[in-house]
Structures are given as C-alpha cells and as structure tokens.
Amino acid sequence: MMTWLPAFLASVGRAVLGPCAAVGRVTLFAARVLSHLPRPPFYFREFGRQLLQIGYFSLPVVGLTALFTGGALALQIYSGGARFNAEAVVPTVVAIAMVRELGPVLGGLMVAGRVSSSIAAEIGTMRVTEQIDALTTLSTNPLKYLVVPRIAAATVAMPVLAFIGDVIGIMGGFLVGTRRLGFNGATYINNTWDFLEFGDVTSGLVKAATFGFILALMGCYHGYHSGRGAQGVGQATTRAVVSASVLILASNYVLTELFFTS
C-alpha cells in the first residue's frame, strides 16, 4: 500500500533539487569569473579579438533587427493610436519603446542566438579535444584565458550595440512615419527628442550590459561543462542559447521593476 509514494516524493525532490543545484553551479562559476576579472594576468589581445567577434560582427544582426522593429512599431502604434485619436504619439512611443525595452531586449536575444551558441560550441569543442587540458599544462588558467575575456568583451560590447540599435530602430520608425504615415520629418525628430529622457537611455544601456554578461556567461558555462563528443557539444550549444534567452527576459523584468516602479 502506498508503495508509489517514496518514488513520487523522490521524483519531486529531484525536480526541485536539480534546478537549485544548477543555479548554484552557475553562480559559483560566475563568482569565480568575477574574482579573476581584476587580477593579472590580463589577456588584452584575447579581449580585443572577442570585442571584434562579439561586438563588431554582431552589428548587422542587431542593426537589421532594430530597423525592422522600429518600422513595425511605428505602424502598430499608428493603427492602435488611431482608435483614440492618438496617432501623434508615434515618434515618442517608438523612441521610448526602442530605447527602454526593444533595443536592449531584442538586441540581447539576437546576440544570444549568435554569440552564446558560438562561444558554447567553441569552448565545448576545446573541452572535447583536450585543448582546455592543454592550456592548464601550459601554465595558463583556462578560466582566465578563455572565459574572462569573452564575458568582459560581451559586457562592454552589448551597450554599444544596443545604443546603435536604438538609433537605427528610431530611424526605422522615422522612415515608416515619414514615408508611409505622412509625418513631417522635422516634427517627427522634434517629438522624439523632446520626450526622450536621459534615464530612458541609461536604463537601456545598463540592461544591455547585463544581457551581455548573461549571454556570454551562459555560453562559457555550458561550453566549459560540455559533455563528450559531438552530442555533448550540441547539447551545450542548445542549453546556452535557451538559458541565455530565458535569463535575459527574466532579468529584463527585474531591471524594469528596479528602474521604473520606484
């Protein structure tokens, strides 16, 4: 009687403890990375290479995403605003939405897809082919040489990407507003400038830096702990993208609460 109960409780326990342990492992990994950040040796060449890979080469993806999002946003706000005669808010709402929310979040998600996966695949392959062991035997701390430069570069590059994305997104809204919706160009720009506040921009940039840290951390963590063989690397890549995306959206909510509800 009730023989199923221990097995049921065990499975519930596993379901609860598993994620808790995973959070603990990621937190410890992040703490180790952060503790290495201010301590020499510093691999500036690696940092520069990653800045190029993560930042510069992500520009087309972020730019195109922002351009189409800004344009679509302008159309949506115009048609929605028409219901209560508020079509004129298009420039303001496009600017605020891009800068506060869509620029950093969509940029973060797009870069997560591009960069987290590539980092996880690269470091995972290095793990599988013993390159990480080779680094250790060559008196080089793999965490310091592989992980720290990638996380630092992503944290620095993401706000720059988000800022460029904001500008391009607003430009997308401007193009649709002036070409399709009949807005006057000068009025559109004035409305954008007049209602946009410094805090809107800085909050978006802080969000972007956080997302940069998260997406690189997830790529590095899953790559570093990749399983054996091609399957292990494939799983690490998938996990990196999924966990980075979910964490970006979750942290976006937390940061929005912090910035805009007080």
Add this chain to the structure above:
Amino acid sequence: MITFCDIHKSFGANRVLCGMTLEVGAGESMVIIGGSGSGKSVSLKCVLGLVTPDKGTITVHGRDAAAGERDAFLAGFGMLFQGGALFDSLSVWQNVAFRLLRGKLKRPREEARGIALKKLRRVGLRPEVADLFPAELSGGMQKRVGLARAIATDPGIIFFDEPTAGLDPIMSGVINGLIREIVVETGATAITITHDMLSVRAIADKVAMLHDGKVQWTGPVADMDSSGDPYLDQFVNARATGPIRAVR
C-alpha cells in the same frame, strides 16, 4: 623522479585506479601500457593536476605534486596530447611558442618565434609550416607540432599520450624515432602511454602494465617478452584468450 604511491581514483561507480604504485627514475623513459579504460591517461592527468586522486600521493623530485604553486610546477612539464590538442585559433608557431608568449616564461615575440621555428625544425617541419593553422595540417604534422610544443621550453619531464594513435605505420615510426631521440638528447624523464607495441619497443627503457587499476607488471623493456606474467604475455602477444577479458 616521479613516484605514484597507492593512487586511487573513481568516477562515480567506475573505479579506474585502485592502488597504483610506480616509480619512474630521473632521465628514464617509462612506457605505460594496458587495455582501454585501465587508467593510463588518468594516471598522467593526476600528476598534472587535471584530475585529483581520491587517495594516495604523487611526488615529483620528492615534492608533493598536489602542493605548492601550480604554474611553477607545471613549467617543468611538457605534454603531447593524443589528438594534438592544438589551439585552432592560433597559427602553428604561436601554438609551439604558447608558453613563451605569456606568463612567467614570456619572451619577446621575435625571440619566441625563433625558438618555435627551431623546435619545428627539430621535429622535421619546414619553416613555411609556421604560419599555417592547425586545421591546414595532416594528422602526422599536427602530432609533430604537438611534440614541438611539448619540448618548446626544454622541460625536464615530458608526457606522451598515445603519440602514434591514428597515424599510419610509417608516420608512427617517425614519431617514435623523434620521441626517442628527444628523450635521449635532452635527458628528460618521459612517461608514454600507448597500446602500440612497436612504440613500446622504440621508446621505452622500462615498461609498466596497468590492469584493474594497479600496476600488474613493471620492468625493463628487454624483459617484457620473457616476463612470465600471463597478463603481460596476453597483451604483448595480442591474444583474445587469457586472464584479461576481451569483452569489457
């Protein structure tokens, strides 16, 4: 001298090393043989700190391998990995000179490149190879680059993990010859892990056979064929029947 004293290591329920004890004399070329999964690679990784033994001690020149500053300790080692483990993003010469471009052994870039070219020549590679990337090299060339990297700083101890795995017999012979020459030339202490009996005869001063996580037999390579040990006989003569189960 490297001493393994009662080393135990398990991965979950899988007991890999169960009391391995072995001494490798200074300047000696020891070859460790044994079946797949017998703990050969794990034993090397224990010395290098890549794997931590559950029990037992390893000493190198009388010093506990697990104690003290890692970087200074590892500076005395060179290692040739089974797959080469060359860094894809770096050119061949940067791979060879990796240790000379950063850390405590850092040299000016030109000097490091010069040493790398010298080591590449030592392993029979032309200077034109230096600016290629590992992906552009054949398996044999990658092994040679790995070998050049292992000896780049003239270490006192060199480990070779399956140096001829995946190579054709001619290239295997070339690599075996190079390893033997380098070990004799530099007077380094060498531990080689291999399944290849031709490599054993070409490289070894002494042989140790691992079985069930312990050293089953050890002695000079000349005594290997007349050891009288049934495990070693089965392994050396590649027999499917004997005390070592063929299906594991």
